[in-house]
Amino acid sequence: MSEKETKQAEVATTEAATVETTETKTANAPQVSEAQANPEKFLKDFNWHNYEEGIDPVDDKQLEEFEKLVSENFVDTLDDEVVEGEVIHITDRDAIIDINAKSEGVISLNEFRYNPDLKVGDKVEVLIDVREDATGQLVLSHRKARVIKAWDRVNNAHDTGEIVNGFVKCRTKGGMIVDVFGIEAFLPGSQIDVKPIRDYDQYVNKTMEFKVVKINHEFKNIVVSHKALIEADIEEQKKEIIGQLEKGQVLEGIVKNITSYGVFIDLGGVDGLVHITDLSWSRINHPNEIVELDQKLNVVILDFDEDKSRIQLGLKQLSKHPWEALGDTVKVGDKVKGKVVVIADYGAFVEVEEGVEGLVHVSEMSWSTHLRSAQDFVSVGDEIEAVILTLDREDRKMSLGIKQLTPDPWTDITSKYPVGSKHSGIVRNFTNFGVFVELEEGIDGLIYISDLSWTKKIKHPSEFTNVGDTLEVVVLELDVEGRKLSLGHKQTTDNPWDKYETEFALGTTHTAEIGEIVDKGATIDFNEDIVAFVPSRHLEKEDGSKLKKGESAEFKIIEFNKEFKRVVASHTAIFKEEEMANVKAAVKKQEAQAAEAKPTLGDANDALQALKDKMDGKK
Helix, strand or coil: CCHHHHHHHHHHHHHHHCCCCHHHHHHHHHHHHHHHHCHHHHHHHCCHHHHHCCCCCCCHHHHHHHHHHHHHHCCCCCCCCCEEEEEEEECCCEEEEECCCCCCEEEEHHHHCCCCCCCCCCEEEEEEEECCCCCCCEEEEHHHHHHHHHHHHHHHHHHHCCEEEEEEEEEECCEEEEEECCEEEEEEHHHCCCCCCCCHHHHCCCEEEEEEEEEECCCCEEEEECHHHHHHHHHHHHHHHHCCCCCCCEEEEEEEEECCCEEEEECCCCEEEEEHHHCCCCCCCCHHHCCCCCCEEEEEEEEEECCCCEEEEECHHHCCCHHHHCCCCCCCCCEEEEEEEEEECCEEEEEEECCEEEEEEHHHCCCCCCCCCHHHCCCCCCEEEEEEEEEECCCCEEEEECHHHCCCCCCCHHHHCCCCCEEEEEEEEEECCEEEEEEECCEEEEEEHHHCCCCCCCCCHHHCCCCCCEEEEEEEEEECCCCEEEEECHHHCCCHHHHHHHHCCCCCEEEEEEEEEECCEEEEECCCCCEEEEEHHHCECCCCCECCCCCEEEEEEEEEECCCCEEEEECHHHHHHHHHHHHHHHHHHHHHHHHHHCCCHHHHHHHHHHHHHHHCCCC
């Protein structure tokens, strides 16, 4: 049964239960004329509750006219259409809304958190949530109405670039949750402002303007940005400010950000960069040595790019270049003091005045011709004294020397280190062909590998000595002009080969033990200096076998070369010579006997053959 039919049935029941009097008809007559004359007043004054309770009976004609007026003037409270209402009253908890229905509606003020400025007379969109509560009022929902309309509005705002209002509800990971048209949108932390935000909570419960930058229809996600609005305003300001800039112009700015490579300065709506090299004429490791955040300072415009809105600023250019302020009294040969600011392998840069640096090349740090790294002489931060070697004011270059503060040790080299004199030195480094020995600071000499030992065969100097060892040396040669010393170590002792030439002369016999078996023979150690070589055929013993490693035997020297330190020995020669001597003795004896006995020719031949077989090792 429809609402209209229900109302008609109620009217019929009331008329049957009540005897209509003349007074009642008379009383009702003016109502009809009033409805026709002033329908709005009639609808407003009509007591619908009394009618439903049967207190005020209404005839069919009057009811039809009433329903006609209702359909023409009041909204249908049964459909889900979003309608516009007017705020007619605000309590501590609710807002009373007139939607031109039979009764006013009520909406909790929680639904208007995004609009704390809500006031009487404002127009709001609503959806009927509950037809009537216990007091007969409609329960409306502004939130549901906003959600229904929200997606259309959000899409339209995204397409047109319209600026929308949003209520920041709370913080979340990476940003904030914003209520936009009743839909929750995400505001990334990077899109809140153009500058880094340290305190997110300051934005909670605030209404702000946003731009819809992204919509994901599949997942119903919305991303908004407040930064985009600021950037748009800043971009306009930038164009206006950059249009008024000129190179060389001095402006006041505030330090906005400090990085390792420079400082960003806020010039009042546009940022410029002072590179670290343009902060100070002196070398600095980090910009925070010169400036600090929020500091006000004057800067000069060095260059700018209107298209890319890049402004290059300078701070040091506001003061005179230190080289221009360098006194005319400073000249080559002067002694200066300064601080080591940079060290490289080839030398050290010393700041003698603020912004004025000189290079001390490593070759000017010591009189030594054996170059080392600059780190061996100075460290960053050291306060040192030096002598000005060269000075070029035009190119702003200066070279310094440290070794010039001390006398050149080569000045009296001939008297201190004459040829043949003996000295002690420290091994500084090796080469494949010898050892560099430092006799004193600035005086280095070279010992060739052949001058290290009289007896040892050395392939590399590291087999004989170590860096840092102290060696006794003899000056062999002196080149003053070339600043070169030739030294010898073996010359500090007598040449043992002079003595060995007699001790191990050809034909002398010595007892020794086989040391190592090598490809073509073996080695034997006669002493710590003499290592002799025994060829394979000279290892043969009298019984035909050969000597083995560790076996002791007698050896005869068959070669001795002092120049090349070569000694060759033989064991076989020991018994071969003895046999030869025996053969010769036997022959002489046979000859003597033959002379006495005059034996036959055959007997003599037999005797000789027997001796020959014995010498050949036959039994």
